Amino acid sequence: MKFIALKNPGGGDQLELQGVATPQPYDNEVLIRVYAAGINRPDILQRQGVYPPPADASAILGLEVAGDIIACGANVKRWKPGDKVCALVNGGGYAEYAVASADQCLSIPQYFSYVQAAALPETFFTVWHNLFQRVQLKAGESLLIHGGSSGIGTTAIQLARAFGVQVFATAGS
Template sequence: MKYIHFQNPGDADVLQLSDMPAPTPTAGEVLIRVAAAGVNRPDILQRQGMYPAPRGASPVLGLEVAGEIVACGEGVTQWAVGDTVCALVNGGGYAEYALAPEAQCLPIPASLSLQEAAAIPETFFTVWHNLFQRARLKEGETLLVHGGSSGIGTTAIQLAYAKGIQVFATAGSEEKCAACEQLGASKAINYRGADFVDDIKQLTNGRGVDVILDMVGGDYIQRNIAAAAHDGRIVNIAYLKGSKATVDFMPVMLKRLTLTGSTLRAQSPAVKDTIARELFEFVWPLIESNNIKPVIAVNFPLAQAAAAHRLMESSQHIGKIVLFNQQ
């Protein structure tokens, strides 16, 4: 099979199309003929040598795919050869074939294409786990999403809005802010020309927001604390501006804040199974009814993975970047 390979960490140009044997499913796994695979920030970090694959996971890039099941390992009961699925994979998505645990596969909603479906797993698993499981976000609350125009951001805005939550977002251009508001944000703040702390205080009559989803870090860590309401929850899922900061923790105590966060790839199969089941129960009906739809920025052929990575690193896109196999 064809797959994207890199010999040594480096910039996007280290990515090359190569050949290797297709994998064979073991017990509890399915083999998927990959129609499309999502591109995510962890892929960039892995290529740069800063996010190695966990023990036992495929070293090939790619954490989410969509396609047709072509083989099932021993004991697989949920799926059969010929089923089309989208799946959260433990690596290996940038290829013509990829393995997935059967519990991390979900049926493709009828409203979506294969390329749209490939943009779901990593992003929706991450948003659901962090906002609704960890932060306990609920109807009637307020949410601030940093990086609102990213794949994670566009998903978080849509999902929270559909659940009856007032959403605010930050983004780096007027075009991106407009896109966030079209997806359901009450107000998107251009961080290049405004202080989101001041704006959030004004937008909430001084109260602050109940939950903040942050992938920026750095000086945002202290500013998030200032923008949070009493009993607020702040969730970090990445640190694009760094994970170290000088922080005054007194407001954390006085506001009774909860600071939390997670990475998805290292979570146990049991946790991922639970997320998948909850997504199917609570989110899939919203996708099927077209209340939520992945926002796709660009689709690239698999061989152009380097161009896809360069676009992601430029942050010029809105929504998800997807690789597809020309079959």
């Protein structure tokens, strides 16, 4: 498969197209044919050499992808080949194919393009985990979001409002 490799830390001029074997999913993973990849702050910082990836992460850049599942590990029950998903991956998103944990995938809404869907995983998983799983935010409660104009902030506003939470936000200029 083809992927975008980082020759040396720096700008976009340090990226080049290379080839490598297509990864295979483990038991709890899916293999995604990538049609779009998100670019967020950690991706840029990794490219610049100031944010090292975790030791177990792929050497290929890219944390968010959208595409079609083409293979599933033996323990995957929710997904099947042909499903359209976006996913948060442990690196490897800037490639034709990426492996994702099955529980880090989201169905792509039918009115979303792959490009739109590739921008969802990092912010939505972060907000959902912190506000609804850890804090257990509920309808009728109030929430103050500092940095409401950021990617995480705007996602938090949208999800909280969708679940009936009264939202207050701050933003700088």
